[in-house]
Each structure stands twice: as C-alpha cells, then as structure tokens.
Amino acid sequence: MKIPEQGYLLRIYVGESSQWQGKPLYEAIVLRAREMHLAGATVLRGPMGFGANSRVHTAKILRLSEDLPIVIDIVDSREKIDAFLPDVDEMVMEGLITVESVRVFKYRSSKTP
Amino acid sequence: MKIPEQGYLLRIYVGESSQWQGKPLYEAIVLRAREMHLAGATVLRGPMGFGANSRVHTAKILRLSEDLPIVIDIVDSREKIDAFLPDVDEMVMEGLITVESVRVFKYRSSKTP
Amino acid sequence: MKIPEQGYLLRIYVGESSQWQGKPLYEAIVLRAREMHLAGATVLRGPMGFGANSRVHTAKILRLSEDLPIVIDIVDSREKIDAFLPDVDEMVMEGLITVESVRVFKYRSSKTP
Numbered sequence: 001m002k003i004p005e006q007g008y009l010l011r012i013y014v015g016e017s018s019q020w021q022g023k024p025l026y027e028a029i030v031l032r033a034r035e036m037h038l039a040g041a042t043v044l045r046g047p048m049g050f051g052a053n054s055r056v057h058t059a060k061i062l063r064l065s066e067d068l069p070i071v072i073d074i075v076d077s078r079e080k081i082d083a084f085l086p087d088v089d090e091m092v093m094e095g096l097i098t099v100e101s102v103r104v105f106k107y108r109s110s111k112t113p
Numbered sequence: 114m115k116i117p118e119q120g121y122l123l124r125i126y127v128g129e130s131s132q133w134q135g136k137p138l139y140e141a142i143v144l145r146a147r148e149m150h151l152a153g154a155t156v157l158r159g160p161m162g163f164g165a166n167s168r169v170h171t172a173k174i175l176r177l178s179e180d181l182p183i184v185i186d187i188v189d190s191r192e193k194i195d196a197f198l199p200d201v202d203e204m205v206m207e208g209l210i211t212v213e214s215v216r217v218f219k220y221r222s223s224k225t226p
Numbered sequence: 227m228k229i230p231e232q233g234y235l236l237r238i239y240v241g242e243s244s245q246w247q248g249k250p251l252y253e254a255i256v257l258r259a260r261e262m263h264l265a266g267a268t269v270l271r272g273p274m275g276f277g278a279n280s281r282v283h284t285a286k287i288l289r290l291s292e293d294l295p296i297v298i299d300i301v302d303s304r305e306k307i308d309a310f311l312p313d314v315d316e317m318v319m320e321g322l323i324t325v326e327s328v329r330v331f332k333y334r335s336s337k338t339p
Contacts (some may be wrong), residue, residue, distance in 0.1 A: 004325065037318070038274055039277075040275065040277040042275040042295040048156040049143070050143065058221065072201040086114050089115055094271040096188055097220070098120070099124060099216045103239075103324065107319060119312060159271065160271050161256055162268040163259075164265075164266040205333045207333050209330065212230065213328040
C-alpha cells in the first residue's frame with residue numbers, strides 16, 4: 001500500500017457566472033493550475049447556494065439560483081499550493097478560498113509516460 | 114495577498130428527498146444559513162451514494178440511486194458555525210454532519226454595498 | 227445536541243471512465259464501501275477537471291472534459307477508513323486519494339430498524 005504524503009487541499013468557491021479576462025473564472029483557474037503543473041483540479045457545480053453578495057437579496061429566493069455555485073478542489077504539496085495562491089488571489093474578486101492539510105495518496109497510470 | 118482567517122467548514126450529507134416542514138431539507142438548511150447571516154452555503158448533488166439507512170437494503174443496487182445524495186458546504190468562523198450547529202441538529206433526522214477547521218480567505222466584490 | 231465523534235474523511239478523485247472489473251470504478255468503490263459496512267458514501271461528478279495524466283496533454287483544452295472528474299466522499303471512524311484503504315489502493319490505478327480527520331455527527335432515522 002502506498003505511503004501518503006503530507007499535502008494541502010485548496011478549495012475555491014465562486015459563482016458560475018464570474019469572469020476572468022473574458023472566460024469563466026473557474027475555467028481560467030483550472031487552466032492556470034495546469035500551467036502551474038499542479039497535480040490536478042476538480043470542478044463541481046451545485047444546484048443551489050449563496051455567497052459573498054447574497055445578504056442584500058435575502059427576500060428574493062430565486063436570487064439563490066441565478067448564479068450557481070462552483071467549487072474547485074486542488075490537491076498538491078504545500079509548496080505547490082502556496083506558489084499557486086497568489087494567482088488565485090489575483091483572479092478571485094468575490095468568493096471564498098479555503099486551505100487545509102490532508103494526507104495524500106497519488107496514483108498515476110503506468111500507461112502515462 | 115489576503116491574510117487567512119481561522120474558520121470552520123461544516124459539511125452536511127443528506128438525501129435529496131428528505132423534507133423539513135414541507136420543503137426539501139437541503140433548501141431549508143441553506144435558507145436558515147442565510148437567515149443566520151452565515152458567509153455562504155454551497156449545495157452539491159451527486160449521482161450516486163448511500164447513507165444512514167442503506168445497510169438494510171444491501172441486495173438492492175437500485176436503492177442506491179433512489180434518494181440522491183446532497184452535500185452542503187458552509188464555511189464561516191468557528192463562532193458562527195457553532196451557533197448554527199443546533200439548528201442543523203434539529204433539522205437533520207438522517208444523515209451525517211462533519212466539522213473541520215480550515216484556513217479561510219474571503220473575497221467580496223466592491224460592487225456590493 | 228449530539229456529541230461529535232472523531233472520524234476520518236476519505237476522499238477519492240478518479241475519472242468517470244475508469245473501470246474496475248468491467249464496471250465503473252467509482253461504482254465499484256461505492257459498492258465495496260457498502261459491503262464493508264462503511265457509514266456512507268457520496269459520489270459527486272464535476273463538469274471539468276484534470277488529473278494524473280493531464281500534463282502530457284497541456285495543449286489540448288478539450289482533453290480536459292473528455293474524462294469527467296468524480297469525487298467520492300466516505301466518512302467513518304479512523305478504524306473503518308484504515309481498514310478500507312487497502313481496497314481502495316488496490317482498485318485505483320490513476321487518481322488521488324486524500325484522508326483528513328473531521329468531527330462527525332451521525333444521524334439515523336428512528337424508522338430504520
């Protein structure tokens with residue numbers, strides 16, 4: 001059985017409609033993560049949520065689903081996550097970012113060169 | 114770059130079909146979280162899962178997908194999460210709730226009053 | 227209010243198209259988790275991601291969505307998770323597994339025998 005490494009889970013909560021330089025913000029973050037050679041990124045989209053700017057719309061229930069929530073999970077070493085955080089900080093105007101330490105087991109197909 | 118705050122991630126695993134006072138439980142939890150002025154809530158819906166009551170149905174594979182799993186992520190300060198937990202405890206009859214500490218970076222649009 | 231137990235969150239990131247003995251890997255993992263009497267498993271499917279084998283395809287954006295990401299969350303006691311890890315280790319050829327400790331509140335319907 002594999003030996004785990006100590007790593008970080010970076011989780012980014014943004015709205016699906018948020019943009020970065022003309023493209024969806026979540027897509028821009030995933031592409032940046034790949035450019036930075038992070039181990040992986042996973043985008044999840046939720047059917048409901050509220051976030052940074054929701055308090056001013058408390059009476060409008062429909063407001064909740066206008067901008068569907070996106071969660072991006074990125075797991076890598078502490079060093080790689082720390083190096084990536086300033087990029088995320090620059091790109092996210094509205095949202096929430098969490099970082100926590102996790103034990104990581106990495107698997108890579110032997111078919112991959 | 115922003116300074117992180119110490120916060121809590123509250124994660125609630127329930128079934129999509131669970132109800133609370135005539136509405137979907139997950140929706141009721143999100144609305145309650147907003148009433149309590151929590152920083153945000155994100156609902157994710159999964160295509161497969163099993164939970165609290167699945168052991169008695171181990172032979173019926175289809176049972177797995179009858180009640181699709183819902184995950185609700187709520188991130189805020191320890192104080193806000195601790196104050197919200199009794200509400201969640203009251204509303205969830207069947208499911209799983211986890212709490213863990215995370216470092217939190219919050220972003221709020223300057224367009225928001 | 228319930229007393230939390232100390233538990234583990236096992237999170238498994240794999241591709242939707244990965245197979246195990248002729249069935250989807252994520253499905254095989256969920257069924258194995260149920261056979262092992264774990265408390266629950268939740269599958270989430272994302273609209274975008276990249277993982278273990280993506281670095282060799284950095285120029286092909288479309289590659290990102292060919293094999294959609296799957297996240298499986300499994301929460302249980304440290305003992306149950308530790309006992310399940312070798313199974314997961316055997317089944318996952320390509321992907322990422324994380325383990326972290328969480329406080330767990332379990333709810334079970336009184337209607338369940």
